[in-house]
Amino acid sequence: xSTLAASIDDLRQNDRQWxxxxxxxxxxxxxxxxxxxxxLLATRIAYDLESLPEPQGIAGITLTNAAAGELRRRVAHLxxxxxxxxxxxxxxxxxxxxxxxxxxxxxxxxxxxxRQLATRKQRDRIFREAIGLVxxxxxxxxxxxxxxxxxxxxxxxxxxxxxxxxxIAEVSSHYERILxxxxxxxxxxxxxxxxxxxxxxxxxxxxxxxxxPRIYVDEYQDLAPALDRIVRILCLEGxxxxxLFAVGDHNQAIYGWTGTRPxxxxxxxxxxxxxxxxxxxxxxxxxxIISHASLLLNVGGVQGVSDGGTxxxxxxxxxxxxxxxxxxxxxEREIAxxxxxxxxxxxxxxxxxxxxxxxxxxxxxxPVCDNASPYGSxxxxxxxxxxxxxxxxxxxxxxxxxxxxxxxxRFLLRRESDDIDIHVGLxxxxxxxxxxxxxxxxxxxxxxxxxxxxxxxxxxxxxxxxSTLDEMLEAFEGGGxxxxxxxxxxxxxxxxxxxxxxxxxxxxxxxxxxxxxxxGAEEGMMPHFLSLRDQEKVAEDRRKFYVAVTRSRCKxxxxxxxxxxxxxxxxGRPSGPSRFLKEMNLIE
Ligand SMILES: Nc1ncnc2c1ncn2[C@@H]1O[C@H](COP(=O)(O)OP(=O)(O)OP(=O)(O)O)[C@@H](O)[C@H]1O
Numbered sequence: 001x002s003t004l005a006a007s008i009d010d011l012r013q014n015d016r017q018w019x020x021x022x023x024x025x026x027x028x029x030x031x032x033x034x035x036x037x038x039x040l041l042a043t044r045i046a047y048d049l050e051s052l053p054e055p056q057g058i059a060g061i062t063l064t065n066a067a068a069g070e071l072r073r074r075v076a077h078l079x080x081x082x083x084x085x086x087x088x089x090x091x092x093x094x095x096x097x098x099x100x101x102x103x104x105x106x107x108x109x110x111x112x113x114x115r116q117l118a119t120r121k122q123r124d125r126i127f128r129e130a131i132g133l134v135x136x137x138x139x140x141x142x143x144x145x146x147x148x149x150x151x152x153x154x155x156x157x158x159x160x161x162x163x164x165x166x167x168i169a170e171v172s173s174h175y176e177r178i179l180x181x182x183x184x185x186x187x188x189x190x191x192x193x194x195x196x197x198x199x200x201x202x203x204x205x206x207x208x209x210x211x212x213p214r215i216y217v218d219e220y221q222d223l224a225p226a227l228d229r230i231v232r233i234l235c236l237e238g239x240x241x242x243x244l245f246a247v248g249d250h251n252q253a254i255y256g257w258t259g260t261r262p263x264x265x266x267x268x269x270x271x272x273x274x275x276x277x278x279x280x281x282x283x284x285x286x287x288x289i290i291s292h293a294s295l296l297l298n299v300g301g302v303q304g305v306s307d308g309g310t311x312x313x314x315x316x317x318x319x320x321x322x323x324x325x326x327x328x329x330x331x332e333r334e335i336a337x338x339x340x341x342x343x344x345x346x347x348x349x350x351x352x353x354x355x356x357x358x359x360x361x362x363x364x365x366x367p368v369c370d371n372a373s374p375y376g377s378x379x380x381x382x383x384x385x386x387x388x389x390x391x392x393x394x395x396x397x398x399x400x401x402x403x404x405x406x407x408x409x410r411f412l413l414r415r416e417s418d419d420i421d422i423h424v425g426l427x428x429x430x431x432x433x434x435x436x437x438x439x440x441x442x443x444x445x446x447x448x449x450x451x452x453x454x455x456x457x458x459x460x461x462x463x464x465x466x467s468t469l470d471e472m473l474e475a476f477e478g479g480g481x482x483x484x485x486x487x488x489x490x491x492x493x494x495x496x497x498x499x500x501x502x503x504x505x506x507x508x509x510x511x512x513x514x515x516x517x518x519x520g521a522e523e524g525m526m527p528h529f530l531s532l533r534d535q536e537k538v539a540e541d542r543r544k545f546y547v548a549v550t551r552s553r554c555k556x557x558x559x560x561x562x563x564x565x566x567x568x569x570x571x572g573r574p575s576g577p578s579r580f581l582k583e584m585n586l587i588e
Contacts, residue, residue: 004050004078007043011036020277021047026235026244028220028269029277032302033293033550034284037247038510041216042074044245045088048214049080057085059212059242061094061227063219063255065377067510071218085211090378091227092187092464095194098212099230101461103197103204112193115185117463119470123186130174134167146257148172152188153259155195155225190463191226198233205233209240219509220248221262222255228264236273244274251297254506254544257537281305284512285550292556292584293549296542311549311556313521313586319571320353323519323559324360330557331366331500334515341367344500345513347548348372349520351481352567354502357519361500369492369499372507374481375471378464380456383408384445384472387426388490391433391444402426412462414455425451433487441485442476445469505548516552517559521545523575525564545580558586 001009011017017036020029021044031037045060052058060075062068068089075088087098104112118126127145135141147164148171154160161169179185197204215235217223235244246268253262269276282290282302286309290302293311316322331344348354354372361368375381386400386408410422429451433444445453456462456469475482482489492499503511505518505526520526526545531537549556558581564572581587 002079004043004046007039007078008047011040011043014279014281016277016279016281020275020279023275023277026271026274027246027277028244028265028274029247029279030265030269031247031249031279032282032299033249033252033547034282034512035279035302036281036283037249037279038071038074038218041218041245041247042071042078045071045075045214045216046078046080049083049086052213055084055211056213057083057087057211058214058216059094059098060086060088060216061091061218061223062088063090063222064507064509065090065379065382066507067218069377069382070510087212090464091223092191095191095226095230096463097461099194099197099204099208100190103201103207104193107197107201107204109193109197112185112190113460115180115183115460116457117190117460117466118179118182118184118186119467120474121470122182122184126175126178126182126184127171129178130171133174134170144168144171148175149188150257150259153224153226154261155192155229185460185463187464187467190460191224195226195229198230205238206240209234209242213242215242215244217244217246218248219252220246220268221250221253221265222248222260223264224258224260225264228261228268231268236271251299251543252509252547254509254540254547256540282550284553285309286554289549289552289554289556292586293546295584296546296549296580306553309552309554309556311558311584311586313558313560313577313581315577316559316561319561319563320356320519320565321360323353323561324357326559327357327517327519327557328360328364328366330515330517331361332364334555335366339514340498341500342369342497343514345508345511345516345551346500346502347505347508347516347518347551348502349505349525350566351504352565353519354504355481357502367499368502370502371493372502372504373493374475376468378468379408380412380453380462380465381468381472383412384448385490385493387430387448388441388444388487390430392488392491412456412465413452414459414462438486438488440476441482441487441490442473442478444487444490445472445476505544508551509547511551512553513551514553515555515557516548517557518545518548519559520564521558521560521578521581522562522564522572523578524572526578526580529564529572529575542580542583545578549584 011021017040020027060071062071072088104110131141131144147168234242248265250262250265280301283305286306287304288309289311290304316326327346334344335341346357351372358368358370386405389400406423406426409426456465474480527538527541531541560577562576563574
């Protein structure tokens with residue numbers, strides 16, 4: 001039996017998954033963690049691709065590059081061969097590469113593509129200037145920028161801007177004006193331009209529908225309203241329509257602070273043309289984990305497939321170092337008992353905690369893969385890490401296919417042709433670098449820039465990569481968080497096999513482990529002290545905690561000290577264990 005047939009067979013055993021899989025119209029699947037949403041999505045994509053004649057394709061849209069990578073991996077595992085017009089990527093790259101890049105010029109909006117994407121430093125400066133034009137020096141302006149950014153992302157209406165206060169809208173218009181005067185742009189502006197292009201040009205909509213007659217969306221609850229607009233225009237409005245298959249869970253909505261609107265998932269699922277399917281079986285977590293996690297959000301009716309499971313809390317009274325040592329004890333014990341190292345996940349609230357854990361694990365000889373990184377994941381960071389694996393491990397490249405690398409290199413160089421020079425040039429770079437895998441990561445990246453990688457700064461299609469590359473350079477330069485990193489450290493990132501994995505709580509969505517260890521369960525850290533005055537923010541932190549607790553199949557350990565730590569020697573005041581531990585009945 002093929003892997004696709006086997007996966008379809010699994011779905012057939014579950015009435016609700018089967019109902020979603022076999023629905024012929026638009027479907028929205030709402031379901032708890034571990035209930036098979038991603039499995040359903042990947043299986044349906046693979047199955048649909050078998051029946052769609054080329055050049056018709058599909059667009060599978062996710063929130064993060066990590067989620068896109070996971071979806072691509074799952075679809076490839078189901079035996080789908082590479083073919084044209086298959087897009088599996090983030091909402092940003094869909095808007096920029098598949099809408100703006102091909103259509104902006106012909107729609108008379110070429111100026112959008114002519115602008116450079118502002119770097120983080122440029123955006124910081126322009127925000128400072130814009131705020132300075134509206135507020136006096138003595139005023140407390142700390143919350144202004146996040147409020148402006150949230151409103152821009154949520155495509156706020158005039159009423160919503162007015163509600164935020166007249167000066168907020170004023171800062172926003174100054175910010176946009178200064179950006180434009182310097183021929184710069186940012187992600188939110190690009191996405192708004194993409195929405196406008198689809199909204200205002202019938203032929204753009206028709207061509208997108210012809211190219212992508214099926215649209216799949218993962219984690220719908222966390223996508224910004226702009227994507228909801230695009231999905232609705234392509235799938236639910238007008239005569240010609242793409243078919244929609246979306247999955248999500250409002251209990252896992254964790255990006256509201258950035259301007260996303262989880263209620264859009266509900267609205268979409270209530271649309272007359274949409275079949276709504278609710279799944280209720282959790283295949284991942286053993287029953288005791290589900291019952292503890294369900295207490296957090298008052299979620300009822302979720303059935304666990306396997307018995308047992310434990311959730312335990314431990315007090316590490318002296319702080320994060322003790323939490324790190326305790327995590328190492330647990331990991332050593334689990335590995336000795338037969339758990340594979342990469343089936344252990346350590347989830348940290350902030351980067352500082354994962355740095356301490358990584359140090360302790362390395363000192364104690366426990367192999368570890370630190371994924372809690374100060375830079376984002378996009379095509380360029382994934383490429384650089386894979387290339388580093390080639391440099392450090394020679395031909396084997398730890399399972400990295402060289403022709404895939406060359407294809408990514410061609411994309412980043414913005415070259416069309418299947419140029420032999422690209423292969424040869426990349427080989428040469430690998431050879432030059434192999435001489436010193438102990439070379440600093442920053443020098444390695446600078447060499448790539450000189451070899452042509454700087455092209456990503458000139459093309460809007462790679463604007464997301466340009467911004468990731470800036471973050472990487474900032475982290476690797478002298479004084480940056482990872483200034484000591486070498487090519488060899490880069491090569492280990494993302495290689496979970498045989499290593500305990502470190503993630504931040506905010507980036508552990510979609511992952512699963514046999515055992516997970518959650519650090520930093522302190523009041524003030526989780527929930528965050530900045531959330532404490534706002535019940536909606538506390539509710540979002542609670543959902544984040546719920547996502548973390550539901551990552552493990554068999555055992556969840558939660559560690560707390562009773563006070564938060566923000567950096568070396570920067571401890572918060574004693575605040576006690578997180579309220580979430582009490583809510584889960586883990587402590588009195
Ligand atoms: N019908 C099924 N039979 C067997 N295993 C299944 C079935 N459905 C899902 N699973 C398994 O359950 C686990 C969780 O599935 P998946 O990751 O797709 O869930 P999810 O709903 O996307 O979870 P989350 O929202 O927490 O990311 C996976 O290991 C998947 O293979």
